[in-house]
Amino acid sequence: MSGPAIGALRHRVDHLAPVETPDGAGGSTISFVTVDRLWAALEESAAGAVSEERRIALAGVRVTVRAPNTIAAGHQLRLGTRQLEVEATSDPDGRGRFTRVHCREERT
Secondary structure (H helix, E strand, O other): OOOOOOOOOOEEEEEEEEEEEEOOOOOEEEEEEEEEEEEEEEEEEEEEEEOOOOEEEEEEEEEEEEOOOOOOOOOEEEEOOEEEEEEEEEOOOOOOOEEEEEEEEEEO
16 A cells, blocks of 8 residues: 555644653653654544443544654654544555554543
C-alpha cells in the first residue's frame, strides 16, 4: 500500500511524549510535553468495552503522519480536546515515507 491520498493529511495533531518527574517520596509522576505538531490523516473504528466503574466506549483510531518522526508506544496524540493513546507504530509501505500510528481513545 502506498501512502495516503493527496489532501488526506488535513488534521493538525500535537505529538506528546511522557516525562517522568520524581515526587520526592520515592515515587514519580508522569506528565506529557508537546514534542511537535504534525499533519495527519485519521481513520476510526469503534468498539464497546465495559470497565468495573462505568461503561466506556473504546475507539480504535489509525493515524497516518509523514516520516521521520519520534512517535512511540506510550506517547499521545492530541486533536483538539481528543486524547489518543499511542499503542504501536508501523511503516505502511516499507519505504519510510509515512508512519501509521495505532491509537486508542476512551469515550464516556
